[in-house]
Amino acid sequence: MNSDVILRVGTKLILPFILLFAIYVQFHGEYGPGGGFQAGVIAAAAVILVAITFGHSAAKRIAPRGLVEHMVPLGVLIYAGTGVACFFLGGNYLDYGVLAHDPIHGRHLGIFLVEIGVAVTVSGTMVALFYAFVERGR
């Protein structure tokens, strides 16, 4: 536990904004710069910041290790599963047009799902790697 009061208060102040920015980058990626990869890294950075300031166990209460490790393959499954769903709805693999009544809406939905998959895998991998390094160092 870090006893520096500026660090601890500063972390608490900045944390909601980091997470909000991650969500913004995730869901606004279709209109502005960003997307699942960047959002995943930013969300992982928030957890890592908590781990550095408040200690490893505080971060694990926010993002338990089991959850983080399951997120690593889950994101790839969401991505590939979107492709398989297109496949069963009569389109080609990853051809999102068939996901909704209107091809444009289908593409929006497909990109939305795929970006979530990327964010889940990326943030899970980053936090899991950080935990692995920290625990190895004990």
Next chain:
Amino acid sequence: MEAIINMALLTLLGVVTLAIVVQRSLLSVVILTSIYSFLMASVMIVLDAVDVAMTEASVGAAVSTVLLLGALYLTKSREETPRRSRALPLLLSLAVGAMLVWGTLVLPPFGTADTPIHQHVAPRYINDVMGEVGIPNIVTAILADYRGFDTLGETTVIFVAGIGVLLLLGGLRRQDPEEGTPEDPS
């Protein structure tokens, strides 16, 4: 104005690169690498590649710095002085660098619009993206839709690389989650 910014950024990049080469303390090298990534992100913004700049700033400057510091914590933080002569690696680096510079000599001037890369599929993306995908950010449309297979591959690469590093570090071993001290090693 843009030329001045570019010159300043590229000069700083050169200085930081030299500092990384000269520096023997690995902690300083990690910090300098982080600074390098921030400078690279600025260069990307000047080049109007905001998506790449964002990735470079978040991955290169932030998360990889933290992971490198974590790796440093497990090893020594000073670079060993090499036992063998450094003449051959230096010669090899200079040769490769010279070949790369030689390769840039035949590139078209910076910002030229009539180069093959701007003639092939780029105009089609720019003209048809609103009608076909309906997303204003063409970069996202290309990454997630037109080249969805590539991005699936990239996500799989991150998955495989993450699992590989976790296995190497022994991080996937089942253990009691509440075991160990609550103290942070930092």
